[in-house]
Amino acid sequence: MALVDLADWMDEFERPEKSLWYIKRLSANDTLANNAHQAGPYIPKSFLFRVFPQLDTSEVKNPDAHFDLYIDSHVDYRRVRAVYYNGKRYGDGTRDESRLTNFGGRTSALLDPESTGALAVFAFLLDDAGQANECHVWVSRHPTEEDLVEERIGPVEPGQLVVWEPGIGREMPSLLVPAPRTSCRLSSDEISPAWLEKFPSGEEIIRKAVELRSATGLNPDARLMRRRVCEFEVFQSIEEAYFLPRISAGFPSIEAFISQAHAILQSRKSRSGNSLELHARQIFIEEGLRSLQDFQHRPRIENGKIPDFLFPSKTAYEDADFPATRLRMLAAKTTCKDRWRQVLNEADRIPVKHLLTLQEGVSEGQFREMKEAGVQLVVPTGLHDSFPENVRPNLVSFEEFIGDIRLILL
Incomplete structure (x- = not known):
């Protein structure tokens, strides 16, 4: 399909009171990147109960509903099953979770490991009773498509679950994942x-x-x-x-x-x-790194390039006598699928490009391509388990990266 089809697709399924959108970035646990036994995009049961109210019951064990799902971005169709494993409520077991099944394995764009990190939009079409009878899905294939979606509904970050109702707009995340209100909510x-x-x-x-x-x-x-x-x-x-x-x-x-x-x-x-x-810059300062001496934020270097961070400084980088082995650069990108290539030419003297990301996993193929291109992923430790098992040892934590910077400054 041509790019313009995505705009047409969004217009087609933006029907007030007739559709409800669920949007997320696919994690490695959603796809088959982690070789999970029960792969499939995570959709919280609170949302599934909303579009399939018949699932919210303890009178039937493991109630389910079948519906037509069209992955329009990849011209694919599946008869998908939504099931609520209610053993805990039913009094026969401990399970209390929902799942979608019957996607067809790796042949589905939703389970393809190469879709890890992609922005996926699920448009559930509702009947007059407010119940879903089919779902249309768009799995973004490149950053331009992601930008088109986010221009309409706002940014969608890794780990964030977004419900968007045409005619009303975006709902608060607390409606999706019940959690205690933190004190960061300002009065x-x-x-x-x-x-x-x-x-x-x-x-x-x-x-x-x-x-x-x-x-x-x-x-x-x-x-x-x-x-x-x-x-x-x-x-x-x-x-x-x-x-x-x-x-x-x-x-x-x-x-x-x-x-x-x-x-x-x-x-x-x-x-x-x-x-x-900006968060990274603040933490560098808190960890004792001095701006303009130990690191420089957004310096302009050769050919007008502006890396997010340069270590230790632009002056050192432009000094031909300063050893390249003691230079580092760091790019900060919330998601890295496809966008990681943007960092490859940001600092010619530095062969290994460090990339700080919050994306929840990459496929083995994606990671191999990054590694061969000289990109080293920097990922907070709390996200490491979302990466394929054989990729995890190759990840650098944010703390480890800062430790490396301290070593080159000695």
């Missing part, structure tokens, strides 16, 4: 009045997250992951306080409405695009 009196007049920058939001989640007792990997969650909740609080009054006031024209919607999407994309590297 109205905790939000600076200046932020209600001018939306704060990414740096300001991250400073607030750092304030709420200090460095005490946490290694760099745990600190990074904990603060990312905190930052997102801070952002949501400010977004609601800033934009909701403007939305409630109404719009004098369609153009004004579109302009406001565009501003909201842009603020989300801006936060998502810069968040990881």
Whole structure:
């Protein structure tokens, strides 16, 4: 299919009260990248109960529902089974989980290990009773398609589960995964009045997250992951306080409405695009690395290239007498599927390109291609188990990367 088909596809299935979208980035546990026995995209039972209410029962053991699933991006069709293993509620076992089956193994784009990290959109079509009777899926094949989806619904990060209802919009993540509210959710009196007049920058939001989640007792990997969650909740609080009054006031024209919607999407994309590297920069400083001496953020080097981080500095990099073995670069990309190639030419003197990512796994083929191209993945330790078993020993934790930087500075 041509690229334009994705825009047409989204228009086709964006039907208020007739469809419900579920969006996520496929992890290695969703695909067959980990050789899991029960592979298949994870969809929480709270969502499946919503589109298949007949599954939410303890009167029948392991209730199921069959429906037609079309992977339109890859011209594939399956008769899929949604099943709720309710042994715990049924009083016969401990299982209390849902699963989709019958995808057809590696021949399905949803289970293909090479789809690990891809953005997948599930558009469930609903009947008059609000129950799903079929589902249409688009598995993004390259970054441009992902951008098209995120331009409409906002950024989707690894590990994030998004429900999007046409005509209403995006639902809060708490509706998908029940979890206790953290203190990072700001109350109205905790939000600076200046932020209600001018939306704060990414740096300001991250400073607030750092304030709420200090460095005490946490290694760099745990600190990074904990603060990312905190930052997102801070952002949501400010977004609601800033934009909701403007939305409630109404719009004098369609153009004004579109302009406001565009501003909201842009603020989300801006936060998502810069968040990881800003968190990394903060942690470098907390770990005793000095800016402009031990590391440099976004320096401009040969041919106008701008790597996210250069170690120890641009001055050292441009000094032909400074050993290349003591130079490092780090790119920060929340997802690395396809985008990892963007770092290959960012610093000519440095053969190994370190890439910090939060993507939940890559296929063995993807990892082999990265390694052959000289890309070394830097992944927080809490995400290592989402990678294929034989890939895990080759991953570098964020803490290990910082330790390597300390060694080259000696």
